[in-house]
Amino acid sequence: MNKDEIEIHNTLTAINNAWRNSHPEEMEIYLHPEIIMKLPGFSGEITGREVLIDSFKEFCSNAQVLEYSESDEQINIIGNCAIATFKFEMIYERTKYRDKSIGRDFWIFERQGNNWAAVWRTMMELNEVRILEK
Secondary structure, eight states, X not given: OOHHHHHHHHHHHHHHHHHHTTOGGGGXXXXXXXXXXXXXXXXOEEESHHHHHHHHHHHHHHOEEEEEEEEEEEEEEETXXXXXXXXXXXXXXXXXXXXXXEEEEEEEEEEETTEEEEEEEEEEEEEEEEEEEO
């Protein structure tokens, strides 16, 4: 990995650690104020850093992640833009059920000064399976 790829990898790690440790507000420094997240299947979008962070806060307050893994990280850098994707598997539990979620997280970053800021995100190839009803 070159220096920029390492920085993108570290940024993704920090973003994921923030929500996985139930502190989504720590993602703020890595997100562009006008970031857009396209919902799975492009069924809608979340616009803006605060709204995106609030969506992670909602997940953290209503779900417990039991297992989480990432694989097949790919990072491409073109000028001041970077595209980063990775496969994920997660088992999480809410009050009434437990689900297994598998997919590919897809992020676009823009260099801002010496740092990379996430400007766009979606989840692709998403497959969620109910594994337990309570």
